[in-house]
Amino acid sequence: MIFLFLIPYLFWQLKQILFWLYFWQLKEYHLGRIRAHFQTLQGKKLIFDKEKILKIIFLLFFRISFSLSFFLLFLFYCGEVIFVILKRKIKFPLWTKKTIFLFFSFLLFQGIVFYYLYSIKNFYLILLWDILLPFFFSLFVLFFQPLSFAWRIFYLEKAKRKIQKTKGLIVVAIIGSYGKTTTKEFLFKILSQKFNVLKTPEHQNSETAISRTILKDLKEDHQVFIAEIGAYNKGQIGYLSKIINPSIGIICGVNEQHLATFGSMKNLLSGEGGGELIDFLSKKNGVLFLNGNNSYCQKIFQEEKSLLKVITFVAFPEKEIPSIDFDFLAKNIKIEKERIQFDLETKKEKMTLRVNLAGPHHLENLMLAIAVSRYCFQMSLEEIKKALEKITLKDSSFRFLRTKKGFFILDSTYSANPQSVLSHLNYLSSFEGRKFFIFPSLIELGEKAKEIHERIGTEMGKRCDFVILTSRDFFKELKEQALKSGLKKEKIFLIEDPKKIFEKIKTILKTNDVILLEGRLSPLLVSLLENYGNENC
Template sequence: MIQKPLAQIAQMAGGLNDVSKFADVEVKGVSIDTRKIEAGNLFVPFKGARTDGHKFVEDVIRNGGASAALWQKDVPNPPEDLPVIVVEDTTIALQELARSYRNSLDLKVVGITGSNGKTTTKDMTANLLSQKYKVQKTEGNFNNHLGLPLTLLRIQEDTEVAVLEMGMSSKGEIEFLTKLGRPDAVIITNIGESHLLDLGSREAIADAKLEIISGLRENGLIIFHGDEPLLQERLQDYKGNGILKTFGASWENDFYPVDIEPMENGNKFTTNLVSDTFYLPVLGNHNILNALAAMLAAEFLGVPFEKMNDGFASLKLTNMRMELSEGAHGEKIINDAYNASPTSMNAAIDLVANLSGYSRKILVLGDMLELGPLEEEYHYKVGTSLDASKVDYVFTYGKLSEAIARGAKEILGENRVFAFGDKQQLSEELKKYVTDETIVLVKASRGMALEEVVQALQK
């Protein structure tokens, strides 16, 4: 992580005041949360509508372990007896500090964006690259205008590769993040329906995701989902300095799976580029595509395909991404409750529908958020797309998911579909239907907190 004297931190962050009497104070790391401050941290307060972090500055320096803090110029009475750096805007100062620090590091960067699969692909890419390099990756979902700077500032000086997830909610955000990270390779996992509420169309989402190319270093690699027409159309006349590589399910891509063999906890697969058989300990064919993207990035940075099985063997995904566990009655549970869109929900349902070895398959589906004016239609279509011969019961939670239930009843019938507005009631009813030969999929947007249903099944 960043570790420098205060005088240098002030210069990098655009400090406006004289900090000479505190010039040698050592700063080690950065925090924006008073609850998570570690010894030596620089505390960055934000002036918000409800609360102002500046009121905590004196306490975190005197008693909380922070060695210094930023202070926004328009906030009155900065403490002159403490190591405080006055800046025009604390958010911009944090970002500029991260930019300066990143530019001082000699490291390769992989940037990852997409509507679905960003975090899973990030985890896979980092694991594959760790077979050759010292790697750091975005922690959790630290992928926005605050999270990415904090991720950069946590990078150790001897780190050789950083894998950075880049999220967005509106146009221009990824352009800012990619120019901050300056990636050597970028991955666009797919274009889905997430953020339709903000951007209005899949075309606009594709344009926003493609902003990641604007920060690519010269002769860098652009890896994108070649089965997505919106990406193909926009990149077919690409004239930049990057190298284009596609991955996908079809043979028209540069990299595609030739054979897939489902296993109990993952898949074996072969590809068109190498004779090796790979074992991916993650369920779902869509995750094989995420793996292909990660493999292209790792190979570009010098990790041979022959070493990649070692990287997959130690793979641990971020929580609630196709997380397989067991319930109290011996049922198997797939917890994919971190996020959801129609694309990812249909992929997860397809996975469960085609799994063998289970006598009963149950879907627990919650609301998919941020889908815009057609949100009810998207939910209804999830229900009507089900195969009654491959799914036994459907439980839904949330107002929007009532449309899933309505569509599902047309396919499965009234007696196999249950809609709830209360998670506890859902969980109690669900327990009546599970056996040790049952597989349960739990899937929804993060805001629905459906992991509570998983926890209930495990008790």
């Protein structure tokens, strides 16, 4: 019986280890991001879920009736394993040198601990180990963080030396709270028509990803390196600037998205708000490009006098043009579902441009890419126009899907921030059918979280016909503001299970309806909707 108990128990342990390794990797081993996640209801469920509560009850019953408790616990573990196998609920990390090391090291450590507990036949401690496994695994990860940090610094310094040896290389650093990846992809697509360009991989903006790209992919004949830089702490961007040595900087936009990890707005503005990059560029006579549609960028343009600045602006129909002498201006914007047309104006030139993109929010990123290409790399507007013809929906992290059943899916599930959520809600107005909005909530917003969710609630009340919220976090704020904006109570749902969301939406979905999927939603939900939309009609 004891041997039979070990089979489901050890399988469950393996599943747990894989999940927590996946979780730490997802949060980039950053304590601030981990802490912010556990402040949400979803995060608290990871620690205080029903399964752990039942196991704690079993712990208490061990004192009363060991045999009965042991048998029931065996059945419980068997049930957990069967459920995991049938539902395929095993999360795997992306296998890297670090995750492989942590995985096998912890397996070895756990094997030693388990061998000792089994040898003394203390099933009370064996169960307690399972309950506290997330805590023990997290301590194990933190124990190796100094070694990981030293290893990371070693590779960054090695990357720095390679950058210095690559003669004539122009480095572009892209930072900000949002829009970094899309701006990078647009700039890469335009510059690649004329130059040999290297960029950091899509959605990879960590110190490790940047150093790996330089060491693995940078060649002597590369002319341009575009680095997307992410940050969660003050000082990160300043340090990385010294590593990659940029002469061109782009601030895509600044908001409160990572306020919780930076600790204060002052620290955030120093980091992804551009303070550290400005200090670096000022010392080497660099050029800074700013998104004029962002109030923080406007403030930098007006107040910062230490370096050369170029500012862009997209004159959306509902917005007034501020009294700023913009260097690159987009006007007369015509928005279709899958295409945008606009007039580009510089201080000396004008041209009508078209691009195959879904949503006006992409224009801010596109204008920054155009400005850099024209101002720093002297590409003509005609060359830029030809490059824009090669940009497709795949070059942005926002997916537009037209299904065979006639409804549309707007997939922005990779990541979300306040600016993108509000922009995507506004984009829904381009569609004739009913608007569905499926949204969890935003995290890492710190003290601004309540205010931002109220703002999102107001907009979803104005723009949407049906709203499905998938998390209890800020549900009250979102619902209250949506109701004030005119959305009826019976059109707002709280459903956490992706399959139940799909079953609900399937009963009311019609041709020409549009579904906006925003934030970290389950891949299962996205897959169910895509498969349903494209199955044989």
